[in-house]
Amino acid sequence: MESSQKEVEEKIVHYIKKWDWLSKLTHFGICVLGISAVAGGLFVSVFLGFDNNIPQWLFKLSSFLSSISIALLTAFDMVNNKNKYRNAWRLLNAKYLTYKAGKINIYELINWYERSEEIIGNINFNYSSVKNGDKND
Numbered sequence: 001m002e003s004s005q006k007e008v009e010e011k012i013v014h015y016i017k018k019w020d021w022l023s024k025l026t027h028f029g030i031c032v033l034g035i036s037a038v039a040g041g042l043f044v045s046v047f048l049g050f051d052n053n054i055p056q057w058l059f060k061l062s063s064f065l066s067s068i069s070i071a072l073l074t075a076f077d078m079v080n081n082k083n084k085y086r087n088a089w090r091l092l093n094a095k096y097l098t099y100k101a102g103k104i105n106i107y108e109l110i111n112w113y114e115r116s117e118e119i120i121g122n123i124n125f126n127y128s129s130v131k132n133g134d135k136n137d
Helices: 003-047 056-075 078-100 106-120 127-131
Strands: none
Touching: 003 056, 003 078, 003 106, 056 078, 078 106
């Protein structure tokens, strides 16, 4: 195997690992922000208004964290971005295994890498949901 072909292979493996890690990291972030949003909202809705010893600042903090969690999930379109990384990983990983089995050559693998990059595209920022409060016009 030529050194340049080996370098291409190493780069492909690097991106396979990177996209798998980014997909898992984003999934974890979605879970944390989702739980934070739901738990904060439930805490405020259940305990606010009762005669209890819970400090008011705790309600404000809980509301703030819940709101910021929803804003981050929505504004950065985290679910869609996670799916992009996972779909790119699936495609490139499958084609890499096909390449290792000798069914495609290195040039075809590079072509599949480019297609995987196109799947990811740019990171989405949903400005209209922030500006309009997620209202459809």
